[in-house]
Amino acid sequence: MDTSYEIYVLGLNHRFAPVEVRETLSYEADEIPRYLQRLLQDDTFAEAFILSTCNRTEIYVVGKVTAPIQELLERFILETRPAFVSRHRDLFYFLEGEAAIRHLFRVAAGLDSMVLGEPQILGQVKEAFQIATEAGSAGTLLRRLFNFTIIAGKRVRSETALGEGAVSVAYAAVELAHKIFKDLSNLNALLIGAGETGELTARHLREKRIGRLYITNRTFSRAEQLAAVLDGTAIPMRQLPEVLREVDLIIGSTSSREFILTRDQVKALLPHRAGRPLFLIDIAVPRDFDPEINRLPNVFLHDIDDLQQIVQRNLEKRREQVPRAEKIVDQEVQNYLNWRKTLQVTPTIVALREKLEAIRQRELEKYRHRVSPEEFEHLKRVTHGIINKILHLPIVQLKKYNNGNPDGLLRIDVVRELFDLEDDDD
Incomplete structure (x- = not known):
């Protein structure tokens, strides 16, 4: 049976948990690859990365929509961090889909930091991405999510004054x-x-x-x-x-x-x-x-x-920048969701056919005045048939990948990249 996948995050941060709780849930950088591999041993999860700093620990996964993701991630934490007391589970937040994506973008932009707009978090997010990439736990959805996350963080810093002015003594x-x-x-x-x-x-x-x-x-x-x-x-x-x-x-x-x-x-x-x-x-x-x-x-x-x-004046100035920063985050979330839509089979087939048809029309125009009208019509019919025959097998194969599985999404993404279909849907 085909199964769809979605992005989820289970986390705990400075807003909800004191430092004595957060420190029991932290993961060191050198041990994260091992825990990512452990997560992926469960076929519920196709991709994963862990963001662990002094102010937050968040586990992001691409998981089956039919699975009890929150329960599985909480169990994973209790097994890998025995010092974390189970009664603190009510301090967790659990987000899925667009909410999880928006949360990550806000984190990278410094909007969810203890010190509003602090610059270190973007580097910490990049490091978490790098660890996941090297560990082989980042697939099609997370790799592209990483790209959009970094874009969101950089845009907030370059297009707003959220990170300007001293906010420490x-x-x-x-x-x-x-x-x-x-x-x-x-x-x-x-x-x-x-x-x-x-x-x-x-x-x-x-x-x-x-x-x-x-x-x-x-x-x-x-x-x-x-x-x-x-x-x-x-x-x-x-x-x-x-x-x-x-x-x-x-x-x-x-x-x-x-x-x-x-x-x-x-x-x-x-x-x-x-x-x-x-x-x-x-x-x-x-x-x-x-x-x-x-x-x-x-x-x-x-x-x-x-x-x-x-410090207070600068914090007030930073708070004034929040609406602009949130707007940028919303834009990049939508850009990521738009990219996700391109991984659906029908838009890809349409874009592929339009791409080849445009090539056919351009090449035909080169011969419009070199042959008779009758011959030109014949060329149109012949080339149209060639395009249909070229597209037949790829379309059949693409339809097999219309299951939401990350492996199928990867194949669709490769097709779009090979034929340079990205711009057609921007």
Whole structure:
């Protein structure tokens, strides 16, 4: 009996599940190929890929429409991830067909991310696609789905401002510095504190081509490690007074209970700076820099509240872009569905016949004025018969593939590609 197939997704993400639940369901990249092969051992599934990040785990399959897909995928998860407690199954979402396709496109576009518009997810989706392709679990439907997914993600980034503006404190600090100085390449910067936020800030500074980057930390070895990775210069805390005379930008990111820099310390530096302005950005809580520093001449201090305001403004700007981004997603979903329709036999047969008929007509026109009207009519009848004979067997074979099976869809897709029928249905 012929069986139709559809695209399904079972998933769990940051919207519905806390991190302690999500971490029990994550899959490492090097083990995913093994699990994909395990999925495909069940002939219910023809194709599959797994997207697993810190904020989501989603299993996409091409499966038989007559099968209990959700039940089978939940069983697969419980078998492969014993730490995932069965009572958490109510946190899953299960989508099929167009809803599953739209969900994937929204994920790739950053519309479903914890941080709206974050750029990393598109790369993570690409990696998931690559793993599935190399594992041999991506067939006709998923390979083309991958193409449209990447197109949707790239279009949202290039045609909207969904991914623009800093939406993290670390990036907002660097964006503020860039706004103040315009060009950071001729500046010296000092990062005080080499923890997670400090490291992220330093990486953003490097991306903005900061000139010389000094890094200090109470644990000096940590400063050395980060400096080695980011081509910076590690300095011990005791050398701060000397370095402070050289730098133009200071970023504080420690967890100190006392001020790292006081008003008097900074005031003592000013005579040695030859009138150069000094900018300080405090992203620490508690604060690293005495707020009284801001009263000194030619010294400018911004704290985390200032940065949070920047983040909030940028988030509001991103939210304004959501309708445009959703429209692009809808367009690409429709484009994918239109492609799916071309895999139906009747449109393919019609397109193939029209293609060959167009070739026949073009070639006949070359002889219209070279032969008599009677001979031309004879040529028309003969070539029409040839076209019918050429098409007979391919049409018979194509009709055998009209069963919704991915193998049949692949054969139809090959025919359309061989005869360049794609444009006929755009």
